[in-house]
Amino acid sequence: xxxxxxxxxxxxxxxxxxxxxxxxxxxxxxxxxxxxxxxxxxxxxxxxxxxxxxxxxxxxxxxxxxxxxxxxxxxxxxxxxxxxxxxxxxxxxxxxxxxxxxxxxxxxxxxxxxxxxxxxxxxxxxxxxxxxxxxxxxxxxxxxxxxxxxxxxxxxxxxxxxxxxxxxxxxxxxxxxxxxxxxxxxxxxxxxxxxxxxxxxxxxxxxxxxxxxxxxxxxxxxxxxxxxxx
Amino acid sequence: xxxxxxxxxxxxxxxxxxxxxxxxxxxxxxxxxxxxxxxxxxxxxxxxxxxxxxxxxxxxxxxxxxxxxxxxxxxxxxxxxxxxxxxxxxxxxxxxxxxxxxxxxxxxxxxxxxxxxxxxxxxxxxxxxxxxxxxxxxxxxxxxxxxxxxxxxxxxxxxxxxxxxxxxxxxxxxxxxxxxxxxxxxxxxxxxxxxxxxxxxxxxxxxxxxxxxxxxxxxxxxxxxxxxxxxxxxxxxxxxxxxxxxxxxxxxxxxxxxxxxxxxxxxxxxxxxxxxxxxxxxxxxxxxxxxxxxxxxxxxxxxxxxxxxxxxxxxxxxxxxxxxxxxxxxxxxxxxxxxxxxxxxxxxxxxxxxxxxxxxxxxxxxxxxxxxxxxxxxxxxxxxxxxxxxxxxxxxxxxxxxxxxxxxxxxxxxxxxxxxxxxxxxxxxxxxxxxxxxxxxxxxxxxxxxxxxxxxxx
Numbered sequence: 001x002x003x004x005x006x007x008x009x010x011x012x013x014x015x016x017x018x019x020x021x022x023x024x025x026x027x028x029x030x031x032x033x034x035x036x037x038x039x040x041x042x043x044x045x046x047x048x049x050x051x052x053x054x055x056x057x058x059x060x061x062x063x064x065x066x067x068x069x070x071x072x073x074x075x076x077x078x079x080x081x082x083x084x085x086x087x088x089x090x091x092x093x094x095x096x097x098x099x100x101x102x103x104x105x106x107x108x109x110x111x112x113x114x115x116x117x118x119x120x121x122x123x124x125x126x127x128x129x130x131x132x133x134x135x136x137x138x139x140x141x142x143x144x145x146x147x148x149x150x151x152x153x154x155x156x157x158x159x160x161x162x163x164x165x166x167x168x169x170x171x172x173x174x175x176x177x178x179x180x181x182x183x184x185x186x187x188x189x190x191x192x193x194x195x196x197x198x199x200x201x202x203x204x205x206x207x208x209x210x211x212x213x214x215x216x217x218x219x220x221x222x223x224x225x226x227x228x229x230x
Numbered sequence: 231x232x233x234x235x236x237x238x239x240x241x242x243x244x245x246x247x248x249x250x251x252x253x254x255x256x257x258x259x260x261x262x263x264x265x266x267x268x269x270x271x272x273x274x275x276x277x278x279x280x281x282x283x284x285x286x287x288x289x290x291x292x293x294x295x296x297x298x299x300x301x302x303x304x305x306x307x308x309x310x311x312x313x314x315x316x317x318x319x320x321x322x323x324x325x326x327x328x329x330x331x332x333x334x335x336x337x338x339x340x341x342x343x344x345x346x347x348x349x350x351x352x353x354x355x356x357x358x359x360x361x362x363x364x365x366x367x368x369x370x371x372x373x374x375x376x377x378x379x380x381x382x383x384x385x386x387x388x389x390x391x392x393x394x395x396x397x398x399x400x401x402x403x404x405x406x407x408x409x410x411x412x413x414x415x416x417x418x419x420x421x422x423x424x425x426x427x428x429x430x431x432x433x434x435x436x437x438x439x440x441x442x443x444x445x446x447x448x449x450x451x452x453x454x455x456x457x458x459x460x461x462x463x464x465x466x467x468x469x470x471x472x473x474x475x476x477x478x479x480x481x482x483x484x485x486x487x488x489x490x491x492x493x494x495x496x497x498x499x500x501x502x503x504x505x506x507x508x509x510x511x512x513x514x515x516x517x518x519x520x521x522x523x524x525x526x527x528x529x530x531x532x533x534x535x536x537x538x539x540x541x542x543x544x545x546x547x548x549x550x551x552x553x554x555x556x557x558x559x560x561x562x563x564x565x566x567x568x569x570x571x572x573x574x575x576x577x578x579x580x581x582x583x584x585x586x587x588x589x590x591x592x593x594x595x596x597x598x599x600x601x602x603x604x605x606x607x608x609x610x611x612x613x614x615x616x617x618x619x620x621x622x623x624x625x626x627x628x629x630x631x632x633x634x635x636x637x638x639x640x641x642x643x644x645x646x647x648x649x650x651x652x653x654x655x656x657x658x659x660x661x662x663x664x665x666x667x668x669x670x671x672x673x674x675x676x677x678x679x680x681x682x683x684x685x686x687x688x
Contacts, residue, residue, distance in 0.1 A: 047300075059394035061285065064292035096299045104301030106671070108337065109534045111300075116535065120597060133597065138534075140675035168398050172405045191678060 027224040028128035030196040038196060040187065041228045042088040043152050044144040046111065047096075048075045050156035050183065052208065057164040066160075070208050074154055077211070077218040078185055082152070084219065085227040090145045106141050113138065114153045114186065121198055122184065128198045135193035148190045156183040158205040179205040185221065197225050279328065282391065283384045287328055290346050290383075297336070297352075304335040304355055306523055313371075316364060317351060319454040320372045324379055333371060335524065339532040339540055341468055345374035347383040355528040356537075358521055359544040360467050363513040365451070365460025365505070372447035372454075373461075380446070382439045389435055397424045436483040441493070444485075448494050457513075458502045462495040472539050474576045474586045518551045522558075529561045533568050536598055541565040542574045556633035560642065563625030566618045567646050570602050571611035574618070622646055637666035641676065648683065657683045 032038040048071040054061045079089045094107055113135050121133055139151055158181035161169065169177045180202060187197040201221035207213045279287075297303050317333030329349035339356040346352075351374045353367075361367050377383065404421030444461065452458045465487045469476075476487075484490075505513065518525075525544050532541035542565040548558035566574070579585060592601060605611030623646055629639040644659035660680045664673065 057395050057398050058391035062289040062293065064289050064296060068292075068296070099301075101301070101305055105337065108301035109531070112535060117597070119594065123595075134599070137675050137678065140678065141672050143671060143674065146674075168402060171402050174405060175401065 026125060026201075027199045027221060028125050028197065029224055030128060030131055030194060032131070032194070033196050033226065034129075036226070038149075038189070039228060040087055040149050040196070040225065042090060042145070042148050043082055043150045043187070044090045044093065044142075044148045044190065045075055045079055045152040045154065046107070047071070047092075047094050048078075048154035048156070049111070050074050050154070050158070050208075052158040052160055052181075052205070054162060055159050055165050055179070056162040057168050060159075063160065070156075070158070071154075073208070073211055073214060074156060074183060074218070077215045078152060078154055078222075080215055081219040081222045082225075085222070085225060087228045090148055093144055110135070110139055110142055111153070114188075115155075117195075118155060118184065118186070121186065121195065122200065125198055125200065128195055131194065133195040133198075135188055135195070137191065137193055139188060139193040140191060144190060150196060151188045151190050153186040153188060154183065155186075156181065158182070158208050160205055160208075181205040181208050183218065183221070185218070187225065197222075277327075277381050277384070279384075280388075282388065286384065286387055287348060290348050290350075294346060294348060294350050302337055303352075304337045304524065304527060306335075306527075308520070309335055309524055312520055313353070316368050317371050317375070319456075320368055320375055320450050322450070322454065324375075326379060329378060331375075337527070337531055339528055339535055339537050343370050343374055345377040345383075347378060347381065349378055351375065351378070355524055355531060356540065357468075359525045359528040359540075359547070360470065361464060361517070362467055363460070363463075363510070363517045365457040365513060366464035366467060367460075367517070368451045368454065368456040369447060369461035369464045372451040373443045374447075375450060376443040376446040377439070380439070380442065382443070386432070386435060386439065390432060393428045393431060397428050400424045433483050437485050440484050441490075444490055444494050445497055448497055452498075452502060455503075457505050458498045459495075459504065462491045462498075465491045465494070470543075471576070471581060472543050473537055474580055474589055477583065477586055477590070515551075518547065522548065522551065526557065526561055529565060533564065538565065538569040538572060539574060539576065542569060554632060556629045556636045556639070559625055559629040559632060560636055560639050563622045563629060563639065564642050566622035566625060567642060567649075569614075569618045571605035571608075571615040571618075573610075573614050619646060619650060635666055637663050637670070640666065641672075644676070644679070648679070653683045653687050657687075 030038075033040070050067055050071040052063050052067050052070055054063050075092075082089050096104070099107070117133055117135065121128065124132070127133065142151070144151065159179045161179040166179075169175070169179075181204070182200060182202045184198070184200045186195055188195055199221040201217050203213075203217055207217055313333040313335065317331060321331050326349070329347075331349045331351070333351050333353070335358060336352040336354045338354040339359075340354055341357040341360045343351070343353040343357055351371060353370060353374075357370065358367070361370065400421040401424070404418045448458055448461045451460060469487050469491075485493075525548050529541045529545045529548075532538070532544065542562070545558065545561040545565045548555070549562045552558050573580075580589070592604075596604065606615060623643070626639045626643045626646065629636050633639075640659045641663040644656045644663060647653075647656035647659060657680050660676050660683075663670070664676055664680075667673075670676070
């Protein structure tokens with residue numbers, strides 16, 4: 001009886017993971033956006049930082065090249081989602097090969113500022129609605145397109161399981177150890193540095209390798225961001 | 231449960247533990263007490279690269295490239311050449327498979343250094359600013375070189391993989407444990423504590439490697455002609471807890487700094503080269519002069535990452551070195567301005583373990599603006615802000631006396647006056663800044679500030 005219950009539970013969990021029921025899309029908007037005091041018409045997407053690791057029964061391994069590829073895919077997906085909202089996405093002004101050292105440093109410093117704020121935003125995401133988070137007007141040092149309303153920061157992490165690890169996680173289903181991917185998108189006022197919108201969609205990590213599913217997830221996560229034409 | 235069943239389970243658990251021990255002839259464990267040897271002997275003569283090591287190496291190479299691409303590495307021709315010179319002396323003529331020695335500074339104000347197994351040694355600008363002379367720098371680089379030459383990263387990776395597998399198997403047994411009673415409980419207990427045992431064993435392993443790197447690094451730096459006291463002195467420099475972040479944790483991956491000072495100090499041979507007072511003074515001045523540009527860069531980084539006390543420390547060193555440099559005085563003024571309602575040096579009370587933990591908690595919960603507001607609500611915070619703003623103002627004025635074309639001093643004054651609600655003064659200083667530096671990177675930012683100030687004054 002005990003074993004059969006476990007068997008049913010394992011099957012249910014497999015179904016749960018496969019159908020991406022665990023997908024969570026949380027979105028938080030700054031009051032200025034909700035009250036339409038700010039309209040987002042154009043955006044500049046900063047280089048995304050999505051880190052994925054390969055997890056086997058023997059532990060984690062880095063996936064540096066794959067992380068870079070997935071970062072580009074996520075950037076693309078965010079860009080497409082914004083464009084669907086009639087928000088103009090400026091061409092990437094941060095191509096590594098086109099930047100001199102000092103521009104690289106400025107970008108790195110602004111990214112560091114955002115990374116410093118991110119844990120607080122993840123912990124108390126609801127406080128975006130209270131206008132609690134800002135990067136300060138230092139964001140203007142990036143000197144992005146003059147008509148850009150917002151800067152978009154993308155971060156993410158994911159775990160890819162090997163077959164061995166998948167077997168272990170299924171056998172130990174009660175440990176709730178699943179391959180997941182979490183992306184965070186922060187939309188920041190390009191002048192004041194205020195965090196205008198923040199979303200943190202979460203899904204099974206296979207979404208990272210499926211461009212269509214990834215676009216769908218990002219699109220859903222940015223659903224509340226008002227379209228420029230409104 | 232029968233005795234036979236109990237015996238079978240016990241055998242299974244024991245065999246799993248044994249499976250975590252090195253089996254392959256290729257695996258070399260780091261001896262707890264390394265046998266004495268001279269550093270110029272090839273330290274990895276028995277090391278054979280396996281697939282796991284090759285995989286790790288290729289990932290590390292990509293990571294190394296990414297550091298460059300993302301602007302994490304600080305490049306300044308003088309510094310690059312200097313690090314290369316000291317690093318090459320320490321490495322001597324070691325040629326290792328899959329190692330290309332590179333010595334670079336990482337744009338990070340946290341005092342730290344690390345080595346990648348491909349031979350890339352990084353020293354943070356925060357540590358460069360904390361060290362006092364070339365002997366200390368050589369000691370730090372020698373420590374990191376030892377990690378590479380003794381293949382510590384590969385060995386740790388191999389060890390971790392075996393241990394994680396054991397923990398996973400133990401967990402599986404515990405989850406499906408069909409045995410009731412004492413034996414079942416024992417199995418569950420072992421499985422439950424196994425992740426903790428894994429963590430402790432890895433930390434212990436890491437500490438052994440750190441100690442080995444300290445002692446072998448000391449030999450290497452000495453053999454390269456640097457004063458051996460550089461090693462214990464570098465730890466003494468790192469002992470300065472400027473930001474109050476050195477917490478006494480139960481277990482750490484590095485030995486305690488005081489222990490490192492003691493064992494490296496006692497390892498220095500009685501007749502070893504010792505710097506005279508004059509030599510030490512010259513070594514210090516020479517190093518500081520070489521680090522002037524790096525220190526300035528580090529002050530900017532420290533301010534960006536809210537390490538204001540570190541910024542004051544580094545910029546004070548700059549002013550002590552060249553008191554008549556308008557740039558250096560500007561950096562000190564900027565550090566005091568951003569220090570806001572904090573005291574420049576932590577008090578003994580703020581350095582207690584409880585106070586440091588509480589401060590760390592506050593930092594993790596509150597934004598910078600909230601921290602400032604909380605401090606300003608206290609008499610001590612108000613007093614500190616009053617003192618820091620006065621000091622900052624006088625330093626900005628001094629910087630302008632030394633060089634009236636120092637545009638950034640005007641910008642700093644503008645920001646200070648804006649915070650002090652002296653709107654007209656602030657706008658006027660900003661205007662002077664724009665006049666002196668029309669092509670500045672933050673031109674738009676300052677223009678916007680002026681327009682906001684003028685709007686609010688209407």
